Amino acid sequence: MRSLLLLLLLTSMAATSQVNTYKITFNNAVHHEAKIEVTFPKIKSQELTVRMSRTSPGRYALHEFAKNVYGFKALNGAGNELEITREDPYSWTIKNTDGTVTIKYILYANRGDGTYSQVDASHAHLNIPASFMYSEELKDRDIELQIDLRDQPDWKIATQLEKINENTFRAPDLYYFMDSPIEISDHQIRSFEHDGQKIEFVLHHQGTEAELDQYFEQVKAIVEQEAAVFGELPDYDYGRYTFLACYMPNASGDGMEHRNSTILTKTDALTDGGMKGNIGTVAHEFFHGWNVERIRPADLEPFSFSEVNMSRNLWFAEGFTSYYTGLILHRAGITSEKEYIEGLSGTFNYVWNSPATRYFNPMEMSMQAPFVDAAKSVDPVNRENTFISYYSYGSILGIALDLSLREKGLNLDEFMKMMWQKYGKNEVAYDTEDIENTLTAYAGKEFSDNFFAKHIRSAEKPDYRKLFDHVGASITQDSKKNHFGASFRETENGLEISRNTVIGSPAYKAGLDEGDLITSVNGTPVHTSEAMKKVIAGTAEGKKIKLEYQRFGKTETTSVELSTDPEYKITLSENASKEQFKNRKNWLESK
Numbered sequence: 001m002r003s004l005l006l007l008l009l010l011t012s013m014a015a016t017s018q019v020n021t022y023k024i025t026f027n028n029a030v031h032h033e034a035k036i037e038v039t040f041p042k043i044k045s046q047e048l049t050v051r052m053s054r055t056s057p058g059r060y061a062l063h064e065f066a067k068n069v070y071g072f073k074a075l076n077g078a079g080n081e082l083e084i085t086r087e088d089p090y091s092w093t094i095k096n097t098d099g100t101v102t103i104k105y106i107l108y109a110n111r112g113d114g115t116y117s118q119v120d121a122s123h124a125h126l127n128i129p130a131s132f133m134y135s136e137e138l139k140d141r142d143i144e145l146q147i148d149l150r151d152q153p154d155w156k157i158a159t160q161l162e163k164i165n166e167n168t169f170r171a172p173d174l175y176y177f178m179d180s181p182i183e184i185s186d187h188q189i190r191s192f193e194h195d196g197q198k199i200e201f202v203l204h205h206q207g208t209e210a211e212l213d214q215y216f217e218q219v220k221a222i223v224e225q226e227a228a229v230f231g232e233l234p235d236y237d238y239g240r241y242t243f244l245a246c247y248m249p250n251a252s253g254d255g256m257e258h259r260n261s262t263i264l265t266k267t268d269a270l271t272d273g274g275m276k277g278n279i280g281t282v283a284h285e286f287f288h289g290w291n292v293e294r295i296r297p298a299d300l301e302p303f304s305f306s307e308v309n310m311s312r313n314l315w316f317a318e319g320f321t322s323y324y325t326g327l328i329l330h331r332a333g334i335t336s337e338k339e340y341i342e343g344l345s346g347t348f349n350y351v352w353n354s355p356a357t358r359y360f361n362p363m364e365m366s367m368q369a370p371f372v373d374a375a376k377s378v379d380p381v382n383r384e385n386t387f388i389s390y391y392s393y394g395s396i397l398g399i400a401l402d403l404s405l406r407e408k409g410l411n412l413d414e415f416m417k418m419m420w421q422k423y424g425k426n427e428v429a430y431d432t433e434d435i436e437n438t439l440t441a442y443a444g445k446e447f448s449d450n451f452f453a454k455h456i457r458s459a460e461k462p463d464y465r466k467l468f469d470h471v472g473a474s475i476t477q478d479s480k481k482n483h484f485g486a487s488f489r490e491t492e493n494g495l496e497i498s499r500n501t502v503i504g505s506p507a508y509k510a511g512l513d514e515g516d517l518i519t520s521v522n523g524t525p526v527h528t529s530e531a532m533k534k535v536i537a538g539t540a541e542g543k544k545i546k547l548e549y550q551r552f553g554k555t556e557t558t559s560v561e562l563s564t565d566p567e568y569k570i571t572l573s574e575n576a577s578k579e580q581f582k583n584r585k586n587w588l589e590s591k
Contacts, residue, residue: 051091053129061375114256123185139174221332228591255281257288295424314366319394357459472576
C-alpha cells in the first residue's frame with residue numbers, strides 16, 4: 001500500500017512539475033502595459049525557443065504580435081540571467097538552461113477587439129496570442145495562469161478557462177489556452193440555464209443594470225432560437241458558455257468566436273444605439289459555436305500560430321453563419337419581418353452587382369481571407385472589382401439554398417442539423433466535398449450537383465426572383481433611375497473620386513479613376529455630392545454628362561454616358577397569396 005501511495009505521489013508531483021506557469025500583473029495599466037512572467041520547468045535540452053504568435057484563432061491573416069513586446073529577459077532556476085539569441089523577429093532562443101527557464105517581458109496592449117489585447121485604467125482585455133509567449137515544443141503541457149489584481153481590487157475575471165481559484169486558471173494544452181480570451185474588469189454578469197448548461201453574459205460597460213437586463217432578454221432569445229436550428233447546444237467544456245462583451249468608448253468594434261466563449265466589442269453603449277446595433281454580433285458569434293468551432297473546416301486543422309490559416313470553405317463557415325445572423329434576429333423577435341426582408345437588399349446588391357464574380361467563385365473568394373481579414377498592406381489594391389466578402393457572398397448563397405430547398409419541401413435548418421450530427425457533434429473536420437455529399441444525402445444528387453456546379457464551383461447567380469416569389473417577396477430595379485458608378489469625397493476644389501471605379505460602370509468606361517478631381521459638370525463648377533446627384537438624376541435618357549477634371553496636375557475632359565441603375569430592392573409583396581404567406585411563415589417563424 002505504501003508503495004502504491006508513493007507511486008501516486010510521485011506521479012502527481014511529476015505531473016505538477018510539467019505545468020507551464022504564467023503570471024501577469026497590471027501595475028502600469030494606465031500606460032497600457034502588463035508585466036508577464038512565464039516559467040517552463042523540466043527542460044530537457046540546453047536551449048529553449050519561445051515565441052509570440054503571428055495568428056489568432058478565428059482570424060486568417062498574419063498579425064505580428066511580437067511588435068508589442070519589450071524588456072525581455074530569461075533566467076535559469078537559480079535566478080541567473082541567460083544568453084539569448086534572435087533568428088527572426090518573433091522568437092527568442094534561450095541558451096545554457098539548467099532545466100528551468102523563466103522569461104519576463106513587458107507587453108504593450110491598447111486595442112480592445114477580437115484579436116488584440118488592451119490594458120488601461122478601465123480593464124485588461126486579453127486575447128491570448130496577442131499577450132503570451134509560448135514554446136512550440138512544450139505545446140502539450142498543462143498551463144496555469146495566475147492573474148495578480150492587487151492594484152485593481154474592483155476588477156473581476158471572466159474566461160472560458162477552468163477556474164482553480166479566484167485568480168488562477170488552467171488550460172489543458174497550448175491550443176486551448178490560445179483559444180481562451182479573458183475580460184478583466186468591473187463587469188456585470190447575467191446567466192441562465194438551457195439544456196442543462198449555463199449560458200453566461202459578461203458585460204463591461206458604463207450603463208445600468210436595467211439596460212443589461214433588457215439586452216440579456218434578447219441574448220436569451222437568440223440562444224434558444226439557434227439551439228432550435230441544431231436541436232441542441234454543443235457540449236460545452238465545464239458545462240458553460242461565456243459571452244465576453246465590452247461595450248466601451250475605448251473598445252474597437254469586433255466579434256470573435258471561441259470554443260466555449262466569444263468576444264464582443266463595440267463603442268456603442270446600450271443607450272446609444274447599442275441595444276439594437278450590437279445584438280447582431282451576438283447572434284453571429286454564438287452560431288459559430290456550432291458552425292466553425294465544431295462543424296470545422298479540415299483546411300483549418302491543425303491551426304497554425306506561425307503561418308496564415310487559409311480555408312476554401314469560409315463561404316459556408318462564415319457565410320452561412322452570416323445568413324443565419326439576420327434570420328435568427330427575426331426569429332428571436334428582435335427585428336420585424338419587414339426589417340429582415342428589406343434589410344437583405346444591401347448585401348444582395350453588394351454581391352451581385354460586383355464584377356468580382358467573373359474572377360473568383362465562392363471557394364476562391366474564401367481563399368482571399370489572409371489578404372483581407374484585418375490584414376494590413378500599403379500598396380493600393382483593386383478590391384472594389386475583384387473581391388466580395390465571403391461573409392456576404394456565403395450569406396446570399398445561404399438564402400438561395402434555403403429557399404431552393406423549401407421549394408422541395410425541405411429546409412436549410414434540417415441540412416445544418418445533418419452537418420452537425422455528421423461532423424460537428426463528434427468534431428470530425430469536413431471538406432467541401434463533405435458538404436456536397438451531405439446535401440446529396442438530404443436533397444438528392446441532382447439537386448446537390450446542380451447547386452455546387454453552378455453556385456459554388458462557379459459563380460452563376462441563382463434565380464432569386466423565383467425563389468423570393470415562393471415566399472411572397474419581390475426583387476425589383478428602377479429602370480428610370482440613372483447610374484454614374486463612382487464614389488466622391490468633397491473638397492474645396494471639387495469632387496474627388498474616392499475609390500476605384502467599378503468595372504463596366506459609366507465612370508469606368510469614361511476612363512475616370514480614383515483620385516481624379518471633378519471640377520465642373522456640363523460647364524458648371526461642382527463642389528458637393530448633392531449637386532452631382534441632381535445632375536445625374538436630371539440627365540435625360542441618351543444624353544451624356546460632360547466633365548472637366550484634374551489628374552496629375554493637368555486638366556482633362558471626358559463625357560459620361562449614364563446607364564440604368566443596377567441596384568436591386570427586395571420587398572414584401574403586397575398581394576401575396578395564402579400559399580406564399582404559408583411558405584414565408586414556415587421560413588421565418590420562431591422554432
